[in-house]
Amino acid sequence: MKLPEIRAALLVLAGDIEGRGLEAQAGKLRVLAEETKRRPPVRRAPARARAVTPDLEDRIRETAGAHPSWSLHEIGAACGVNQGRVSEVLAGFRR
Numbered sequence: 001m002k003l004p005e006i007r008a009a010l011l012v013l014a015g016d017i018e019g020r021g022l023e024a025q026a027g028k029l030r031v032l033a034e035e036t037k038r039r040p041p042v043r044r045a046p047a048r049a050r051a052v053t054p055d056l057e058d059r060i061r062e063t064a065g066a067h068p069s070w071s072l073h074e075i076g077a078a079c080g081v082n083q084g085r086v087s088e089v090l091a092g093f094r095r
Helices: 003-019 023-035 054-066 072-079 083-091
Strands: none
Touching: 003 023, 054 072, 054 083, 072 083
């Protein structure tokens, strides 16, 4: 059974119970039914990554070309970004 089906079943049960004079219990079932709804995605932490500008892309590529033995981490440290951002630029994902 999926959540929408469970929600519908809970609401039907709430209606049946309420018809028998048990409003408080029916209300609790309705609250439980509402808890099965999906919450909207919320970004919990602010984005901290520096924006990748065309100038920064060029600087990363130049640094990588000038120092082919450097690791992505070392290139990133020299350019002020993390190694994941360096990898994206060098792989062409940031064009």
